[in-house]
Amino acid sequence: DTAVSQTPKYLVTQMGNDKSIKCEQNLGHDTMYWYKQDSKKFLKIMFSYNNKELIINETVPNRFSPKSPDKAHLNLHINSLELGDSAVYFCASSQDRYNSPLHFGNGTRLTVT
Amino acid sequence: GQNIDQPTEMTATEGAIVQINCTYQTSGFNGLFWYQQHAGEAPTFLSYNVLDGLEEKGRFSSFLSRSKGYSYLLLKELQMKDSASYLCAVRDSSGQNFVFGPGTRLSVLP
Numbered sequence: 001d002t003a004v005s006q007t008p009k010y011l012v013t014q015m016g017n018d019k020s021i022k023c024e025q026n027l028g029h030d031t032m033y034w035y036k037q038d039s040k041k042f043l044k045i046m047f048s049y050n051n052k053e054l055i056i057n058e059t060v061p062n063r064f065s066p067k068s069p070d071k072a073h074l075n076l077h078i079n080s081l082e083l084g085d086s087a088v089y090f091c092a093s094s095q096d097r098y099n100s101p102l103h104f105g106n107g108t109r110l111t112v113t
Numbered sequence: 114g115q116n117i118d119q120p121t122e123m124t125a126t127e128g129a130i131v132q133i134n135c136t137y138q139t140s141g142f143n144g145l146f147w148y149q150q151h152a153g154e155a156p157t158f159l160s161y162n163v164l165d166g167l168e169e170k171g172r173f174s175s176f177l178s179r180s181k182g183y184s185y186l187l188l189k190e191l192q193m194k195d196s197a198s199y200l201c202a203v204r205d206s207s208g209q210n211f212v213f214g215p216g217t218r219l220s221v222l223p
Contacts, residue, residue, distance in 0.1 A: 043213040104155035
């Protein structure tokens with residue numbers, strides 16, 4: 001029944017490692033997003049995909065690479081992790097209607113040591 | 114540019130009414146959304162405004178004035194479980210981007 005699910009929930013890793021976060025939505029939405037929430041709880045968009053096509057690519061280091069194999073999935077791969085990457089990463093989806101809100105996954109708390 | 118502003122913290126008493134303000138200056142506007150986020154959890158959708166005026170949903174109401182770039186969320190009959198962060202977000206002119214404010218952390222005291 002979970003609408004937007006992302007894994008893992010927690011990720012603890014060392015600097016320099018490469019890691020991936022997976023996201024899937026079963027709502028039939030057209031658009032999926034990755035947001036980053038820092039220690040001050042500010043939610044900032046990183047990427048947005050509409051029907052597998054990259055729509056928004058904010059000023060994010062090249063070490064972050066999203067991949068959307070189909071419109072129900074949007075994964076995030078991070079290379080060469082840095083201390084500053086520690087944050088909570090939220091996947092979200094929405095329908096292409098202006099009154100359609102974002103539906104968030106439960107978040108992945110990434111800690112880089 | 115995009116700028117959304119909210120008070121950082123607010124405190125209110127159980128049973129009272131609280132109003133959380135949000136002002137915005139964004140590149141285009143396709144609706145304003147309010148979200149509630151409890152500590153350690155994901156944001157959940159509360160309300161949506163696209164036309165000027167008040168939208169009421171039980172104990173929660175949200176108001177919008179597009180000419181003033183202003184919205185507020187009104188919470189009535191406050192309960193302890195309402196202690197959370199409240200996020201204001203604007204859907205921009207592309208319709209594809211939701212820009213979030215910094216959030217207001219509300220503490221409800223007994």
